[in-house]
Amino acid sequence: MMVKFGAITAYGLLSLAGEAMAQQTVKVMPFGASIVARCWRNDLEAKLKSAGITNFDFVGSQKGSPDCVAQFPGSDNDHEGHAGSQATDYAAHGNLTTWLNQQPVVDVVVMFLGHNDVVLGHKPQEQIFRAYSTLITQMRMKNPKMQIVWSNLTPLDPKRWDKDSPNNSKDIAALSAKIKEFAPAISTMDSPVRFVDNFSGYDPVADTEDGLHPNKSGNEKMASKFFSATRDAIQAASKGTAKTMRNSNIGTDFNNVVRDFLKEQRRAS
Numbered sequence: 162m163m164v165k166f167g168a169i170t171a172y173g174l175l176s177l178a179g180e181a182m183a184q185q186t187v188k189v190m191p192f193g194a195s196i197v198a199r200c201w202r203n204d205l206e207a208k209l210k211s212a213g214i215t216n217f218d219f220v221g222s223q224k225g226s227p228d229c230v231a232q233f234p235g236s237d238n239d240h241e242g243h244a245g246s247q248a249t250d251y252a253a254h255g256n257l258t259t260w261l262n263q264q265p266v267v268d269v270v271v272m273f274l275g276h277n278d279v280v281l282g283h284k285p286q287e288q289i290f291r292a293y294s295t296l297i298t299q300m301r302m303k304n305p306k307m308q309i310v311w312s313n314l315t316p317l318d319p320k321r322w323d324k325d326s327p328n329n330s331k332d333i334a335a336l337s338a339k340i341k342e343f344a345p346a347i348s349t350m351d352s353p354v355r356f357v358d359n360f361s362g363y364d365p366v367a368d369t370e371d372g373l374h375p376n377k378s379g380n381e382k383m384a385s386k387f388f389s390a391t392r393d394a395i396q397a398a399s400k401g402t403a404k405t406m407r408n409s410n411i412g413t414d415f416n417n418v419v420r421d422f423l424k425e426q427r428r429a430s
């Protein structure tokens with residue numbers, strides 16, 4: 162009788178575990194400024210879903226334009242991109258920590274940020290990099306295993322953006338090149354940083370509306386560029402969460418449940 166009850170319990174636990182793993186949704190926060198609000202996110206989601214990556218959910222306090230959902234029906238429009246924002250301001254004010262804490266869980270952050278530090282703030286590159294470090298530290302404080310996808314910046318059309326300040330497009334290019342160098346240096350085993358190159362192959366005239374913000378072809382390029390790093394980050398996060406069983410459904414740490422169950426079994430037999 163005891164053994165039979167145990168067997169049923171084991172079966173129950175296993176199917177519960179299977180269910181929890183199947184339901185394990187990876188929470189992905191697209192983070193940055195106005196370009197993060199654009200429809201490349203919806204395009205990226207569509208590309209991931211057609212590749213069979215479906216166990217993720219975009220999170221954030223902001224909603225993209227309804228146009229993005231019209232273009233990609235049924236897509237998830239949540240993000241954390243705030244128009245006109247600078248990495249240096251986020252770092253100074255703790256905004257990211259606030260937004261991360263509004264979410265019960267964040268597994269992946271997709272960061273695209275820094276244009277405004279150059280074109281609005283004219284901040285020195287070292288200050289921008291100190292801000293990036295602070296932001297990555299904040300991500301890891303929220304989740305020591307945060308999977309980070311970090312893109313450099315799309316280029317600016319100098320004809321439009323260098324009128325008021327002649328170094329804008331040059332400074333964006335230099336910042337982009339520096340991000341490429343810095344991203345692997347800040348990557349760790351527990352919390353990998355996957356670099357995405359959004360600079361090369363992007364045409365700031367043909368791929369934007371205004372020399373900066375992507376139009377349809379720019380969105381498509383960005384989605385393609387973000388694809389493999391985001392897919393890998395989601396897959397890594399879902400492996401990680403399956404292992405430690407972050408699990409609010411069961412209400413307790415699954416590993417402990419299994420350990421106690423096995424102890425019971427040994428005692429019973």
Ligand SMILES: *[C@@H]1O[C@H](CO)[C@@H](O)[C@H](O)[C@H]1NC(C)=O
Pocket residue numbers: 243246254255256
């Ligand atoms: C960031 O935080 C500061 C200080 O709380 C606030 O004034 C600012 O509006 C926040 N930025 C955004 C984009 O919400």
Ligand SMILES: *[C@@H]1O[C@H](CO)[C@@H](O)[C@H](O)[C@H]1NC(C)=O
Pocket residue numbers: 326327328
């Ligand atoms: C632009 O860059 C040049 C050379 O790098 C520098 O000498 C100049 O001061 C910069 N101008 C502004 C407005 O930042």
Ligand SMILES: *[C@@H]1O[C@H](CO)[C@@H](O)[C@H](O)[C@H]1NC(C)=O
Pocket residue numbers: 366367368369370371376377378379
């Ligand atoms: C993108 O915008 C540029 C210039 O604004 C335009 O020439 C191009 O046709 C647009 N491409 C798409 C796919 O919207």
Ligand SMILES: CC(=O)N[C@H]1CO[C@H](CO)[C@@H](O)[C@@H]1O
Pocket residue numbers: 313334335337338341358360361
């Ligand atoms: C002009 C410039 O600095 N371009 C760089 C932009 O970023 C890409 C990738 O990070 C580099 O390969 C380019 O050299």
